[in-house]
Amino acid sequence: MSYKRDTCSKCGEKSILKGEIGLRTSKDKELIMIVRQDHGVEKSVPLQPNICSQCGFVDLYVQNPNHLKINSEDRPINPDFKQRPLLESDF
Ligand SMILES: [Zn+2]
Numbered sequence: 001m002s003y004k005r006d007t008c009s010k011c012g013e014k015s016i017l018k019g020e021i022g023l024r025t026s027k028d029k030e031l032i033m034i035v036r037q038d039h040g041v042e043k044s045v046p047l048q049p050n051i052c053s054q055c056g057f058v059d060l061y062v063q064n065p066n067h068l069k070i071n072s073e074d075r076p077i078n079p080d081f082k083q084r085p086l087l088e089s090d091f
Contacts, residue, residue, distance in 0.1 A: 005059070008052035015054040023047050023060075036068045039090065040076030043068045 006016050023032035023046075033044040045067045050059040062068070070090065 005050055008050075008054060008057055009059055010057035011052060011055040013052060013054040015052050017051045017053050021049055021051060023049055034062055034068065037077075038070055040078055041070045041074040042077045043070060043074070 006014050008015060024030060025032070031046045034047050035042060035044045037043075045062045045064050048061055048063055050061065051057075052059075
């Protein structure tokens with residue numbers, strides 16, 4: 001699913017900057033990630049900005065929020081992690 005907005009949610013102008021725009025560290029240009037830890041499982045997706053060229057408003061989003069969901073196949077990053085059994089309602 002590709003999701004790109006072209007309208008600024010602050011000023012309402014259709015002036016969102018085009019192109020591959022990502023949040024990166026200034027030093028090594030590594031992407032900034034959203035990291036979710038739950039049940040000892042770690043999931044991450046890159047944090048992506050929409051930037052309005054009119055007012056400079058920056059809107060943050062992730063392209064694949066489904067990647068942050070924890071599945072029954074996911075294994076805890078720490079093998080010693082003790083957890084209660086995963087329930088259907090956890091997903
Ligand atoms: Zn704007």
